[in-house]
Amino acid sequence: MTLILSERDVESLIDMREVVASVEEAFRREGVGDAHNSTRTRSGGNASVLNVMHANLPYLGRGGLKAYVSSKEGTRFAILLFDTSDSRPLAIMGADILGRYRTGAASGVATKHMYGRPSGTVALLGSGKQALTQALGLNSVMSVDEFRVWSPNSAHRNGFSRLLEEKGFRSAAFDSPEVALRGAQVACAITSSREPFLTDWMLTHVSHVNICGSNDPDRAEITASALGTFDTVAVDDLAQAKVEYGDLIHAVRSGTFAWESAIELGQILAAKRAAKGRTLFKSGGVALEDVAVASMLYDKAVMSGGRYPDVELR
Numbered sequence: 001m002t003l004i005l006s007e008r009d010v011e012s013l014i015d016m017r018e019v020v021a022s023v024e025e026a027f028r029r030e031g032v033g034d035a036h037n038s039t040r041t042r043s044g045g046n047a048s049v050l051n052v053m054h055a056n057l058p059y060l061g062r063g064g065l066k067a068y069v070s071s072k073e074g075t076r077f078a079i080l081l082f083d084t085s086d087s088r089p090l091a092i093m094g095a096d097i098l099g100r101y102r103t104g105a106a107s108g109v110a111t112k113h114m115y116g117r118p119s120g121t122v123a124l125l126g127s128g129k130q131a132l133t134q135a136l137g138l139n140s141v142m143s144v145d146e147f148r149v150w151s152p153n154s155a156h157r158n159g160f161s162r163l164l165e166e167k168g169f170r171s172a173a174f175d176s177p178e179v180a181l182r183g184a185q186v187a188c189a190i191t192s193s194r195e196p197f198l199t200d201w202m203l204t205h206v207s208h209v210n211i212c213g214s215n216d217p218d219r220a221e222i223t224a225s226a227l228g229t230f231d232t233v234a235v236d237d238l239a240q241a242k243v244e245y246g247d248l249i250h251a252v253r254s255g256t257f258a259w260e261s262a263i264e265l266g267q268i269l270a271a272k273r274a275a276k277g278r279t280l281f282k283s284g285g286v287a288l289e290d291v292a293v294a295s296m297l298y299d300k301a302v303m304s305g306g307r308y309p310d311v312e313l314r
Contacts, residue, residue: 007094026292031270104133110281115208120185127160215284228256231277
């Protein structure tokens with residue numbers, strides 16, 4: 001039988017520390033050749049785009065795909081998870097909340113292995129629906145002294161800063177990204193900006209940056225010149241980065257960065273490459289994260305004894 005897990009079910013089962021552990025192991029396994037990620041593909045329609053991404057994780061005996069459609073009515077996400085030992089479809093689950101958590105977890109994993117320090121102040125640039133899970137992901141791998149929040153809308157950034165305080169974090173909102181970045185050792189950008197707003201002088205004293213807001217080749221959050229100042233630049237998937245990640249594509253075109261300099265995060269976790277100096281992680285979201293987290297949630301649902309709908313697909 002195939003379990004059906006709604007967005008509400010996923011929300012009740014998900015825990016950031018478990019998601020971070022799942023994502024961390026997925027990248028490490030990819031680094032040693034025991035996890036296989038495929039890049040996202042997109043099919044356009046008159047007023048919609050279908051996006052599909054998939055991965056096979058032999059170390060779990062699981063494989064799966066995430067599909068989502070974006071239209072004028074919004075975006076809807078679903079994951080189909082298989083047991084690769086006997087080809088059984090194990091679960092179909094909502095993947096909106098899951099996606100927010102795995103994106104935050106990826107930032108946490110990258111910060112743990114690239115920044116590598118136990119504490120620090122974080123500039124969090126963006127206050128949309130993915131911002132909270134960025135905070136949770138970072139908090140799971142380091143002690144955050146303070147979140148310094150900026151986003152273009154003052155009501156949104158002030159409201160988000162209050163939300164962080166309600167959740168027990170020290171937080172303050174600022175009127176500009178440059179002020180928010182003052183005194184921060186780590187920065188996360190999770191905005192919908194079309195034009196880059198992070199410059200080299202803003203980031204001079206920041207040790208590690210996560211750039212997470214877009215997987216669109218025509219969008220960027222960091223200028224090409226600023227990106228070129230980092231000693232180590234890592235990505236979640238290099239093949240996907242060359243097609244989708246506008247921040248890096250623009251820097252390559254300007255001559256401030258070369259693809260040969262990029263390191264895949266899995267290579268760092270597998271100890272095949274080292275993060276040195278000032279570091280940057282560009283996250284666009286990859287299927288191996290989705291499948292690893294979906295597998296963990298499936299096991300958790302089965303072990304919980306909860307009554308979830310199931311169907312026979314044959």
